[in-house]
Amino acid sequence: MKRFIVCTLLVVAFGVYSHAQQFKKSEFAWGLSAGGVHGDNNSGDRWMMQYRGFLQYGLISPMLVGQLGLGYAELDAPDAPYKYRAENFIVDVRLLLSPFSLTNLNPYLYAGFGLSKALNVTGSDFLPMVPFGVGMQTKISSGILLDINGGYSLYLSDDLVKRSNTNLNSLTSGKQDGFYGFTIGLAFTIGGDNESTEQQKKEIAEAEARSAKMQADAEARRIKQQADADAEAKRVRESTNADVKLAKEKADADAKLAKEKADADAKLAKEASDAEARRVKELADAEALRLAQQKSNDTVFILVKGKTVVLRGVNFEFNKATLTKDSERILWRAYNAMVANPDVRVVITGHTDNVGGQKFNQTLSLKRAQAVKNWLVKKGIASNRMRTVGRGLNEPVASNETDAGRAENRRIEFYVEK
Secondary structure (H helix, E strand, O other): OHHHHHHHHHHHHHOOOOOOOOOOOOOEEEEEEEEEEEEOOOOOOOEEEEEEEEEEEEOOOOOEEEEEEEEEEEEEEOOOOOOEEEEEEEEEEEEEEOOOOOOOEEEEEEEEEEEEEEOOOOOOOOEEEEEEEEEEEEEEEOOEEEEEEEEEEEEOOOOOOOOOOOOOOOOOOOOOOEEEEEEEEEEEEEOOHHHHHHHHHHHHHHHHHHHHHHHHHHHHHHHHHHHHHHHHHHHHHHHHHHHHHHHHHHHHHHHHHHHHHHHHHHHHHHHHHHHHHHHHHHHHHHHHHHHHHHHHOOOOOOOOOOOEEEOOOOOEOOOOOOEOHHHHHHHHHHHHHHHHOOOOOEEEEEEOOOOOOHHHHHHHHHHHHHHHHHHHHHOOOOHHHEEEEEEEOOOOOOOOOOHHHHHHHOEEEEEEOO
């Protein structure tokens, strides 16, 4: 939150750009301001109030201004691991640098040096500090400026709050104390308005001259554009009759060509329709033959979307994912079914009985499903037509209290997805 406030003030102060002349500052000004302050010394620091009065004096140029200030800032962290409270009296000297100015707005950077004394701590010393930040001054009436600024004050010691090795300053990563703050106030100028008024008059006159020139240029462009439009209209009228004649001739030619093309397309369409009808009949006959062969061939499983086929007879070595030799007879039937249905995609699911732990059976069931998939892939079935799932002992189809029931629960299933 503290860094966000500083960045926001920076964007507000320097986000505006203009080619206007510099805002003329008075040589002297005095002001009063108030705002918030937040210690950077403890996790429990709170926002408190601060007050500041200052004298302002123009130095080498309007870009550089000096300030002498007296202030009061209260820092408080009542709930922090290292509780403290300091009522600080502050005196500081600041230099304000304005990289650019608008007619009635002066953004600036400031930095300086000051001393702070904790009034509520008996025998406290003056502690040196360095204030720095950003701000702006804008004229709200003759002789009165609104001043807004925000920044950071860095103590050159840790005498205000004794820090631990883990409680370090957020800017320096050292043990120096410090605080964030902002103020809003008024500054009252002493002299210096005449120059600003003359400058404003000059700027107004220059703006009016620029506006008159822009209007004259716009009128000249309008007259030229109108002349060009009249000439273009005349040219269009002269070419209209010729264009109409050409358009009629082209339309007649296009109509004749379209009729010839339509006759040719109709003939081709009839031939294509006859050929397509023959092709469809041949495909239907072939499909009917394939279905009849599939139905009569009991070595192929029937795979129907949304249905599950149990591969009874696919067995594995005890507590392993190794297929037994007699499983291949059933696996060949699964292979033939996948070949006969090239568009089908299946989920191969492995199940176990309840012998052994939950985690062991879950892993074993997945490995067994993967072993079936690997066998089919080696025989030429595309891997992307199959995915594997292990259900472990979670979905029994018979009682696990008998050998026969446990044998039924140890199974491989094909679920047809597509």
